[in-house]
Amino acid sequence: MKKECAIVQDLLALYEDDCLQEESRKMVEDHIAECQECRWVYEACEKMQDIQVQAQTESDLQIQKSASQIMKKIKRRTTLKAVIGIVLIVAVIIGGHVFCNHITDSEWGYSEMLYGIASDDVEVAQLYQLAGGDIYCVLKSSKSIGIQSMTGLQDPSELSDQNEEQTLEYRMRGRTFWETVSVPEIKQSTIIFPVRLEGISEETKQEYTCYAKQVAFYGKTMSDKKVIWNEGQDIAKAPDEIEYRAIRAYLENGNVEKAYAECESLGWDSAKIIAEIGKQTSQDGIYEDAGVPILVNEE
Numbered sequence: 367m368k369k370e371c372a373i374v375q376d377l378l379a380l381y382e383d384d385c386l387q388e389e390s391r392k393m394v395e396d397h398i399a400e401c402q403e404c405r406w407v408y409e410a411c412e413k414m415q416d417i418q419v420q421a422q423t424e425s426d427l428q429i430q431k432s433a434s435q436i437m438k439k440i441k442r443r444t445t446l447k448a449v450i451g452i453v454l455i456v457a458v459i460i461g462g463h464v465f466c467n468h469i470t471d472s473e474w475g476y477s478e479m480l481y482g483i484a485s486d487d488v489e490v491a492q493l494y495q496l497a498g499g500d501i502y503c504v505l506k507s508s509k510s511i512g513i514q515s516m517t518g519l520q521d522p523s524e525l526s527d528q529n530e531e532q533t534l535e536y537r538m539r540g541r542t543f544w545e546t547v548s549v550p551e552i553k554q555s556t557i558i559f560p561v562r563l564e565g566i567s568e569e570t571k572q573e574y575t576c577y578a579k580q581v582a583f584y585g586k587t588m589s590d591k592k593v594i595w596n597e598g599q600d601i602a603k604a605p606d607e608i609e610y611r612a613i614r615a616y617l618e619n620g621n622v623e624k625a626y627a628e629c630e631s632l633g634w635d636s637a638k639i640i641a642e643i644g645k646q647t648s649q650d651g652i653y654e655d656a657g658v659p660i661l662v663n664e665e
């Protein structure tokens with residue numbers, strides 16, 4: 367190898383990278399134009415570099431491809447986990463709600479378990495039997511009570527034997543979640559429970575009579591129960607003041623017939639009493655829908 371060839375071949379790498387000064391670059395170009403051996407070396411170098419660049423690009427692409435595949439897998443797994451997570455959470459919520467409904471025998475689910483009042487927190491402050499037989503009950507609590515459901519009324523058409531004697535069980539419950547946020551605190555509630563209930567079945571159009579079997583307050587669950595009154599239980603007769611409030615409550619709930627009957631049971635002058643109450647009560651108040659049992663307005 368000529369001395370110049372050795373120099374040129376040493377410089378080829380720098381020439382390729384365009385790192386030579388003008389004079390050296392010209393010298394390399396002039397030499398490879400004339401020297402076949404150095405031209406071969408130069409061309410070989412160039413090819414090698416092309417191959418290397420190509421290989422580099424290909425491997426980069428490969429890495430990118432693999433990385434994006436891995437990311438996709440991770441994303442897919444994350445999405446799957448999130449979906450499974452959400453499904454599980456929803457299932458737990460619904461399952462819990464159904465379970466709560468089951469043990470509380472109501473449709474309030476968690477609300478009752480969380481916000482309901484334990485039956486021990488409710489005190490029966492007054493309990494009387496009215497002259498007509500109905501049960502007059504005052505409930506008190508240090509916690510807000512807001513009676514939210516009273517069940518036990520059944521349409522006799524739903525029973526298999528319609529001649530069977532009907533019995534009622536009044537179930538009272540604490541407040542719902544919505545009552546805890548929307549209704550001012552109620553510490554006392556007065557309710558009148560009919561012991562005998564007459565009606566006409568909407569389906570069969572037949573008359574029926576029901577008798578109350580029990581009045582009870584249920585706490586957070588069905589096993590947390592406070593019995594207030596049982597069928598046949600002897601309780602104090604209501605004093606006149608309570609009778610007067612009850613007659614007023616009957617009128618306010620649109621049950622004029624019952625208000626008259628109560629007066630007659632007491633031997634009171636029904637026309638006089640009802641006219642008197644009518645004057646105190648707004649016309650709107652008198653003709654409300656009859657609700658059973660009756661919630662008495664607190665004074």
Ligand SMILES: [Zn+2]
Binds near residue numbers: 370401402404
């Ligand atoms: Zn040469």
